[in-house]
Amino acid sequence: MVTFVALLMLLQMGVNPALATLLAALLFLPWILKSWMRSYVLRAGHYRRTLHLLEALLTLSLAALAFALQEDVVWTFIALMVISLLSAGHELAARIYYERMLRPRLQRFYNGPKMFASQLAVIMTYGMMIMAVGVLQIYFRRYSPMLSWSIACYVAAGVMMLFTLWHMAVLRTTHVQSFFRTNTVSGSIKAEMHIIARISEQPQWWKHVLIIFFALLPQGLMFYTRVLFLITHTDNGGLGCTLQEIGFAQGTIGVIAFWIGISAGRWLLYVARAPQARLFWPFALCLGLSPAVYLMMTLEPPTSLMTLCMGTFQAQLLFGFGIYACQSSIKNISGERYRNTINLLYIPLVSLAMMPPMALSGWLCTAVGFKTYFLIDTLTAPISWLIIWIIIHSTQNNRQTHP
Numbered sequence: 001m002v003t004f005v006a007l008l009m010l011l012q013m014g015v016n017p018a019l020a021t022l023l024a025a026l027l028f029l030p031w032i033l034k035s036w037m038r039s040y041v042l043r044a045g046h047y048r049r050t051l052h053l054l055e056a057l058l059t060l061s062l063a064a065l066a067f068a069l070q071e072d073v074v075w076t077f078i079a080l081m082v083i084s085l086l087s088a089g090h091e092l093a094a095r096i097y098y099e100r101m102l103r104p105r106l107q108r109f110y111n112g113p114k115m116f117a118s119q120l121a122v123i124m125t126y127g128m129m130i131m132a133v134g135v136l137q138i139y140f141r142r143y144s145p146m147l148s149w150s151i152a153c154y155v156a157a158g159v160m161m162l163f164t165l166w167h168m169a170v171l172r173t174t175h176v177q178s179f180f181r182t183n184t185v186s187g188s189i190k191a192e193m194h195i196i197a198r199i200s201e202q203p204q205w206w207k208h209v210l211i212i213f214f215a216l217l218p219q220g221l222m223f224y225t226r227v228l229f230l231i232t233h234t235d236n237g238g239l240g241c242t243l244q245e246i247g248f249a250q251g252t253i254g255v256i257a258f259w260i261g262i263s264a265g266r267w268l269l270y271v272a273r274a275p276q277a278r279l280f281w282p283f284a285l286c287l288g289l290s291p292a293v294y295l296m297m298t299l300e301p302p303t304s305l306m307t308l309c310m311g312t313f314q315a316q317l318l319f320g321f322g323i324y325a326c327q328s329s330i331k332n333i334s335g336e337r338y339r340n341t342i343n344l345l346y347i348p349l350v351s352l353a354m355m356p357p358m359a360l361s362g363w364l365c366t367a368v369g370f371k372t373y374f375l376i377d378t379l380t381a382p383i384s385w386l387i388i389w390i391i392i393h394s395t396q397n398n399r400q401t402h403p
Helices: 005-012 017-026 034-044 047-068 073-101 104-139 145-170 185-200 205-222 225-231 243-271 276-299 305-334 343-368 370-401
Strands: none
Touching (some): 005 017, 005 073, 005 104, 005 145, 005 225, 017 343, 034 073, 073 104, 104 145, 104 243, 205 225, 205 305, 205 343, 205 370, 225 276, 225 370, 305 343, 343 370
């Protein structure tokens, strides 16, 4: 919800696109701090109790968001930020919990259902929830559109409450509750600073950070502007889609395509065991080609929902498949410390790389228009590929010079 739906909430509250994309991008901050949050959650222990507490707080936060939507933008953003923070903490607590409860083989088996469930949750919010809000706005057309959003958030709070009660009944206590008797913010910060110091010892780690940034730059520029393009009226250069059309094309078909792309990339890396070095450029090319789909839609606007779904399917398929271009760079940055738990750095680094272009995308798009913007976005891809090629070859030459 805080990743995709929040932007639509802010736009329908009357927030201008430049400010809306900035606020929506700031909601990624808790995920950038995910590595530090893991240190805090791990030191806290009592993972079952932590899960119950976080789920109860999420239920209350969703209800608070439903109330804030009727007030103003400031309280809405605060509620969304709290939900984002609790969601990041809950994901960490859940991961630590099942690592304590399941053997390594079962953990690997659990990854597939967990990924499927996470994508299904996106479909339920970014897809079905938005479509339901669109129907409610037609029914309550005499009232503010935020009333429909509030009703949807109250329903989401009720669903979360049912999950909380169910988990209180079925989750067992972990065998190991905590390795630490005390847990403080300063202690977690010190532990995390030690990890950052070890990462900084990796040779030329900053070059790998630049590779991640430029590989994700086209996607970061497109991440929120694709939604702006769909919802903006045709008189202003957009497609003028309804919430139902956005929910079906982006939140359902697009998410399914993204999941297929991720699954294909994961199969190549971990099942087929294809060499990661050879797959880097196919992954990077897919990331860069995705914005070209939206450029084509600005030149030849879709004439039906089917053609719109075909465009979003192609773009999201390329995005999901190409996201693994960051894998090798993150492994080089992480070193041996996170070799077996690379996800702890993957999400923070990807979020950090995408947040600046996401935050500025609304302002730039408003300034130049959709056609020019998606042309610029598409042209950043070959420029990024050239910069990445230069960085990679300079790194290889340094290794040859200083073995």
